[in-house]
Amino acid sequence: MKKYTAYIMALFAGALFVLSGCKDDDVVDGGEYNSERLFMPMFRMEENTNDNSDPYACAIASKAIHSTSNRINDVQLYWYGVKGASGYRIRCKVQGTDWDKNSVLDTIVGPEVLEFLHEDLQYSVGYSYAIQALSSKGDAYNSKWYGMGDGSHQKDYMTITTETVMRCRVFSGWKTLPSNPFAFTSTTRLNLLQNMRNSSKTVPRL
Incomplete structure (x- = not known):
């Protein structure tokens, strides 16, 4: 009977050890295995x-x-x-x-x-x-x-x-333009071209 009781206690202790080990594994290394x-x-x-x-x-x-x-x-x-x-x-x-x-x-x-x-x-x-x-x-x-x-x-x-930009001179100021000219609306492109044609001082520049 004593041997049987000792055997049961050993199994119970082993089960507690396994369960506690699993719980510790959940938070080891700052939660790495949590x-x-x-x-x-x-x-x-x-x-x-x-x-x-x-x-x-x-x-x-x-x-x-x-x-x-x-x-x-x-x-x-x-x-x-x-x-x-x-x-x-x-x-x-x-x-x-x-x-x-x-x-x-x-x-x-x-x-x-x-x-x-x-x-x-x-x-x-x-x-x-x-x-x-x-x-x-x-x-x-x-x-x-x-x-x-x-x-x-x-x-x-x-x-x-991010994209590259171009700079061109329109009248007396410098304007930053997208590298893709099609990023403008058709109205904006038309106005910009007209401004460049009407001003002899307008020089495209990077």
Whole structure:
């Protein structure tokens, strides 16, 4: 009887050890293996949606049809929401630089916000973006970063390059023009051509 009781106690102790070990695994390394960690959000772009006609794809603002900006040095971001997120943290750096030393954006938006307009950027520069879903339970439950890469996700990055501009002289002032002349409306192009023809001092210049 004593042997039987000792055997039962040993089994019970072993079960407690296994259960406690599993619980510890959930939060080891700051939540690296946490089963309650939020899912990783993703930016809306063709690599993720497999749709080259998505009206809410991340792009230069002038090419994003639903953006409130039409500037070629603004970037419009869109992403998929994550259930249970208390907000989203967005970071940006110049392409090829360090995330911590060369950050040009580090901001947090609310859980209902699924878009962000990054304004007044340099022309002809590539900007890399990353996003993380935040949990109200604490940092250990935040999602992994999308956009910083971990070696196992080849498409876990997003870089958008702002456009080049041209400058031409119209009468007494300099005007900044998009690199794509078709970005103008037909009326604007006609007026610009007429102004150039009517002024002998008007000289196109980069």
